[in-house]
Amino acid sequence: MQYSVSVRTLCEFTAKRGDLDLRFTPSPTALEGMAGHQHVTGRRGAGYETEIGLRGEFGPLVVRGRADGYDPVLRRLEEIKTRRGDLSRQPANHRALHWAQAKVYGWLLCQARGLAGLDLALVYFDLATQEETTFVETHSAPALQAFFEALCTEFLAWAEQELAHRTGRDRALAALAFPHEAFRAGQRELAEAVYRGAASGRCVLAQAPTGIGKTIATTFAMLKAAPSHGLDKVFYLTAKSTGRRMALEAAARLQEGEFAPRLRVLELTARDKACEHPDQACHGDSCPLARGFYDRLPAARADALASGLMDAAALRETARRHAVCPYYLAQEAARWADLVVGDYNYWFDGSAMLYATTAGNEWRVGVLADEAHNLVERARAMYSASLGQAALQPARESAAGDVRKALDRVQRSWSSVRKAHAQDEGGLQALPAAFVTALRNAAAAIETQLAQAAGAADSPLQQAYFDLLGFLRLADSFGSHSVLEVTQEAVRGRRAATTVRIQNLIPAPFLKPRFAAARTATLFSATLNPPRYALDMLGMPDDTAWTDVASPFQPEQLQVRTVRGISTRYPDRQRSAAPIAALIAEQFGAHAGNYLAFFSSFDYLELVAAEFRRSHPDIPTWTQVRGMDEARRGEFIARFVPGGAGVGFAVLGGSFGEGIDLRSDRLVGAFVATLGLPQVNPRNEQLKARLETAFGAGYDYTYLYPGLQKVVQAAGRVIRTHEDRGIVYLIDDRFQRPAVRELLPSWWRVTPVWRTGSAAAAARRYSAHGQAPGPRAGRARSDLEPR
Numbered sequence: 001m002q003y004s005v006s007v008r009t010l011c012e013f014t015a016k017r018g019d020l021d022l023r024f025t026p027s028p029t030a031l032e033g034m035a036g037h038q039h040v041t042g043r044r045g046a047g048y049e050t051e052i053g054l055r056g057e058f059g060p061l062v063v064r065g066r067a068d069g070y071d072p073v074l075r076r077l078e079e080i081k082t083r084r085g086d087l088s089r090q091p092a093n094h095r096a097l098h099w100a101q102a103k104v105y106g107w108l109l110c111q112a113r114g115l116a117g118l119d120l121a122l123v124y125f126d127l128a129t130q131e132e133t134t135f136v137e138t139h140s141a142p143a144l145q146a147f148f149e150a151l152c153t154e155f156l157a158w159a160e161q162e163l164a165h166r167t168g169r170d171r172a173l174a175a176l177a178f179p180h181e182a183f184r185a186g187q188r189e190l191a192e193a194v195y196r197g198a199a200s201g202r203c204v205l206a207q208a209p210t211g212i213g214k215t216i217a218t219t220f221a222m223l224k225a226a227p228s229h230g231l232d233k234v235f236y237l238t239a240k241s242t243g244r245r246m247a248l249e250a251a252a253r254l255q256e257g258e259f260a261p262r263l264r265v266l267e268l269t270a271r272d273k274a275c276e277h278p279d280q281a282c283h284g285d286s287c288p289l290a291r292g293f294y295d296r297l298p299a300a301r302a303d304a305l306a307s308g309l310m311d312a313a314a315l316r317e318t319a320r321r322h323a324v325c326p327y328y329l330a331q332e333a334a335r336w337a338d339l340v341v342g343d344y345n346y347w348f349d350g351s352a353m354l355y356a357t358t359a360g361n362e363w364r365v366g367v368l369a370d371e372a373h374n375l376v377e378r379a380r381a382m383y384s385a386s387l388g389q390a391a392l393q394p395a396r397e398s399a400a401g402d403v404r405k406a407l408d409r410v411q412r413s414w415s416s417v418r419k420a421h422a423q424d425e426g427g428l429q430a431l432p433a434a435f436v437t438a439l440r441n442a443a444a445a446i447e448t449q450l451a452q453a454a455g456a457a458d459s460p461l462q463q464a465y466f467d468l469l470g471f472l473r474l475a476d477s478f479g480s481h482s483v484l485e486v487t488q489e490a491v492r493g494r495r496a497a498t499t500v501r502i503q504n505l506i507p508a509p510f511l512k513p514r515f516a517a518a519r520t521a522t523l524f525s526a527t528l529n530p531p532r533y534a535l536d537m538l539g540m541p542d543d544t545a546w547t548d549v550a551s552p553f554q555p556e557q558l559q560v561r562t563v564r565g566i567s568t569r570y571p572d573r574q575r576s577a578a579p580i581a582a583l584i585a586e587q588f589g590a591h592a593g594n595y596l597a598f599f600s601s602f603d604y605l606e607l608v609a610a611e612f613r614r615s616h617p618d619i620p621t622w623t624q625v626r627g628m629d630e631a632r633r634g635e636f637i638a639r640f641v642p643g644g645a646g647v648g649f650a651v652l653g654g655s656f657g658e659g660i661d662l663r664s665d666r667l668v669g670a671f672v673a674t675l676g677l678p679q680v681n682p683r684n685e686q687l688k689a690r691l692e693t694a695f696g697a698g699y700d701y702t703y704l705y706p707g708l709q710k711v712v713q714a715a716g717r718v719i720r721t722h723e724d725r726g727i728v729y730l731i732d733d734r735f736q737r738p739a740v741r742e743l744l745p746s747w748w749r750v751t752p753v754w755r756t757g758s759a760a761a762a763a764r765r766y767s768a769h770g771q772a773p774g775p776r777a778g779r780a781r782s783d784l785e786p787r
Contacts, residue, residue: 001167002057003159006361007065007104009335013158014151015100018093019284020293020328036082036125040132041069054108058152061159067105068123076119076136077106083124086452087133093294098122099137104151107144117141128444162336165264169338170227172261178220179253185552186212190524191221193547197520198225198366203540205372205531206524208549209745210716211724214524215243215370216250222366222522223254223263223339231519232363235354236341239374241630242659247341247370248311255308266333267311268342268353274312274327282325289325297332300324304333335361344375348514349382350473355514364519371658372523373709376537379507383482387439387471388499389414395446395464403461406438406445413438414498421486427686428484431475431500439475443468474502480694481506483686505687506694508539515540526716527709529743536695555749558719559727562735562752568674569732573604580673580731581612584647587727588619592645593668598652598714600674602626608673609649620646624656640666652676658713663720669727670718675734676707708743 041050052067068080079102083090102120110118117140124133183191190208194217197204208214222234236247244267251265272278277287284291300322304310307318310333319326334340334357346354347367358365369375389411396407416432446465474482482504488496504510515521521540528534531546566579584597599605602625609623622639625632633655639648640662650656652674678684684702692698711730718726734740736752744750 001163002060002062003163004062004064005155005159007054007063007101007108009361010063010151010155011097011100011104014154016093016097016294018292018294019091020282020287020290020325021091021093021284022282022290033082036127037068037080039130040078040080040123040125044069044071045073047072052109054105054112056108056111056148058149059156060163061152061156063104063108063148063152065105065108067109070109074119075115075117076121077102077109078121078123079105080123080125082127084127084447084451087124087126089451095122100147100151103139103144103147106139107141107148110141110144115141117144128448169261169263172259173223174227175259176220176224176254176261179216179256183217184212186549187217189547189549190214191217193545193549194218194221194368194522195225197522197545198222198229198231201519203515203518203520203544204522204524204547205528205534205540205544206522206547206549207528207531208524208526208547209551209553209747210526210713211720212549212552215246216253218368218370218522218524219247219250219339220254222368222520223261225366225520226338229519230364231366233337233358234339234366234368235347236339236368236370237344237347238341238370239344239378240371240659243370244341244343248309251339251341252309262308263339264305264333264337265309265311265339266330266337266341267315268330268334268340268346269312269327270343271327274316274330276316276319276326287325289319289323293324293328296322296324297329300329301332301336304329305336310337344369344378345382348375348379348511350510352514355517358517365517367518367521369521369523371525372534373525373527373713375523376507376534376706379511379538380504383474383504383507383510384502385471385474386499386501387467388497390497390499391467392464393497394460398460399446399449401449403442403445403449406442407464410438410442417486417500418488418498428486428500431478431484436472436475439468439472443472471500471502474504477510478502479509480690481509483683483690485683503683505690506537508537510539512539527712530705533697533701533705537701551745551747552722553719553747555747557722557725558748560715560744560748560750561727561729562750563729563731564733564736564752564754566673566731567733568600568604573607576673577608577611578615580608580671581615583729583731584612584671585616585619587669587671587729588616588645588647591668591727593665594640594644594662595647595669595671596656596667596714596717597647597649597671598657598673599649600652600676602651604674605649605651612647612649621649622646623649624651624654628655637662642666652714653710656717657710658716660717661720662717664724667718667726669729670715671729671731672711672714673731674707674711675732675740676710677703678706704739705743708740712743712745 041048049070049072050068052070054067055062055064057063067077069078070076071078079098081098099122102122106118106120109115117138120137120139122135126133186208190206190212193204193206219236222231225231226234238244238247248265248267251263255261255263276289280287282290300318303322304315304318307314310330315330315333316326319329331353334354340354342354346352392407392410396404396411399407413432413435416435420432421428443465446461446468450462450465482502485501485503487499523534523538529548534540535544563583566576568576584595588595597608599608605623609621613621622636624636628636636648636656637660639646642665644666648656652672653676688698688702691701695701715728718724718728741750
């Protein structure tokens with residue numbers, strides 16, 4: 001059995017030594033790098049060859065890659081690197097790595113073409129000056145062969161270990177049995193859909209109800225498919241930390257038993273949470289964990305992988321034993337792990353690490369995205385960026401020379417944005433060319449200064465540079481998928497400062513390459529109905545398979561009551577507080593227990609909670625507040641004790657509207673006092689118009705579907721097992737509308753009820769007209785419009 005490795009991976013593994021050094025070294029984007037390579041090769045003669053595919057073997061090792069360029073007349077092989085800044089400040093281990101790559105390519109070319117020797121050249125192309133700096137060495141074929149074989153020999157023990165691991169892993173996964181005595185209802189259907197997606201190389205969109213065990217079913221199926229369908233890795237992606245914990249628990253369960261596979265399972269965490277020395281810069285002169293990082297990495301890597309489970313705590317402990325940075329140890333471990341668990345951004349973001357590493361190593365991967373109804377909003381945030389006049393001011397005040405002049409030109413160019421915005425009644429359709437040019441020049445000037453100064457970490461200038469770079473990258477790809485928003489506000493008594501935001505509306509164009517790069521990707525959630533919404537908004541392939549798993553729960557387990565005669569529309573919220581409070585109290589009086597009450601905003605929550613506490617002070621309450629950290633969220637959940645009684649007030653779509661598991665009598669009911677429709681504001685109205693043009697479903701895609709997804713998620717907190725029993729009140733007359741009812745789970749048995757007793761009396765008391773507002777007349781669609 002052969003082991004395939006890229007030239008880059010071979011050289012990084014064997015030739016990279018010394019410090020981890022992340023001082024400011026401006027790195028070109030992938031597009032800039034490609035353009036730089038093309039610029040350099042375009043200067044060469046007619047016979048110059050580019051992108052030369054090369055392959056060589058050493059025992060079971062297959063080394064492959066593409067050399068940048070070769071001049072057969074000069075017999076010179078070139079390794080081209082695009083760069084910015086002062087080349088003399090390049091860390092020595094970077095240059096050594098580049099030479100190692102050039103030498104490996106040199107031997108592979110000599111072997112392929114029977115050459116006795118050749119010149120090797122490192123060509124550094126400065127994107128700012130368009131100048132080349134070239135270093136040339138002459139090598140004989142035997143010397144290059146000796147270098148190649150030395151690297152391969154050093155790597156061979158690792159490769160043989162990896163081959164043994166992969167062989168044993170695949171054998172065990174082929175025989176893997178589901179870790180429970182039997183599948184729950186719906187689990188087998190979901191698992192089969194994931195497996196079929198991996199087998200056929202298709203993506204899958206799966207709607208499956210809460211409580212059936214989606215995490216274990218999908219993870220089992222994707223891992224089971226790995227050996228027969230050549231998956232190198234499985235990536236399990238989540239929106240929240242609770243999802244990561246569930247995935248890690250599922251992986252641990254799959255590895256129980258004498259004959260279970262021994263998987264390498266890695267949890268990726270954010271840099272700010274993993275960093276041991278947040279007050280230190282990431283280089284050997286500052287952080288002790290960066291000093292000699294690559295010298296200690298081999299032992300730390302071997303130790304981490306031997307442990308199998310590399311969650312955040314275990315990886316941190318391993319890093320401490322070897323005195324290396326835990327965050328960058330995790331980045332390295334991702335290359336060798338079987339199952340990687342992390343946030344959506346590691347695959348879907350513009351600078352996603354797992355996506356880039358997959359492309360560079362040509363891995364075949366299976367992607368699982370949990371709670372995928374969150375991905376539309378998350379992806380919009382990934383591909384949006386703001387740039388503010390006031391935010392650039394600290395950098396301008398600290399700058400001098402060419403940088404100060406460049407930032408002064410940016411300040412003057414804001415007037416072109418304001419003028420264009422004022423003249424365009426339909427909203428700014430494009431950024432003024434003069435403004436974009438000024439931003440590019442400022443970014444280049446800052447880049448040059450920071451590179452020469454070796455990068456002053458966390459300086460206003462560096463922050464301005466990253467803000468400019470992020471904004472310009474999205475400006476380069478601006479299109480009908482995004483809009484420009486311009487706002488102005490006074491700052492410290494000065495003239496109003498302008499902010500421009502590139503707001504993504506349709507993430508599909510950015511996400512399509514992510515789906516194309518995976519062998520298969522399954523997106524699953526309890527709320528993906530209708531599937532066309534997710535397919536259109538996320539850019540999933542046309543042949544994506546859709547599966548809608550039937551609920552294992554019986555209608556008798558959950559009473560669903562839609563409350564007529566109470567409006568939660570914005571103008572009616574003040575007078576809705578008393579009848580809602582009375583309704584909650586009536587249900588609590590009929591059956592005391594733990595309840596959750598959901599509202600569309602903190603203001604609405606606080607209004608009803610205050611009324612409830614005033615009128616029913618004897619019933620325990622606890623409320624979600626703005627900005628709750630993880631500890632306070634834990635305290636909120638801890639109030640739902642078995643056998644307890646009280647009401648928790650929460651915001652729909654927030655931390656407690658999904659991803660929490662309150663089984664048995666820890667939660668006996670929920671009240672959802674809203675359709676969850678997003679606010680009517682200029683952005684959402686622009687989104688509505690844009691989606692109407694793109695898909696012919698502006699209102700549904702902007703308001704109705706996202707709102708009802710939140711409602712169903714919140715209601716799904718009540719029934720988690722076959723033994724659970726509970727009740728859900730959907731409070732608003734619009735829940736009677738067919739357009740709404742058809743989006744509710746098919747297994748629900750919905751009963752419309754009118755307010756009775758104290759709820760009706762409260763409504764009469766608080767109605768401005770002596771009676772509570774009933775259902776509005778008019779067309780169904782207009783009655784559903786958020787107000």
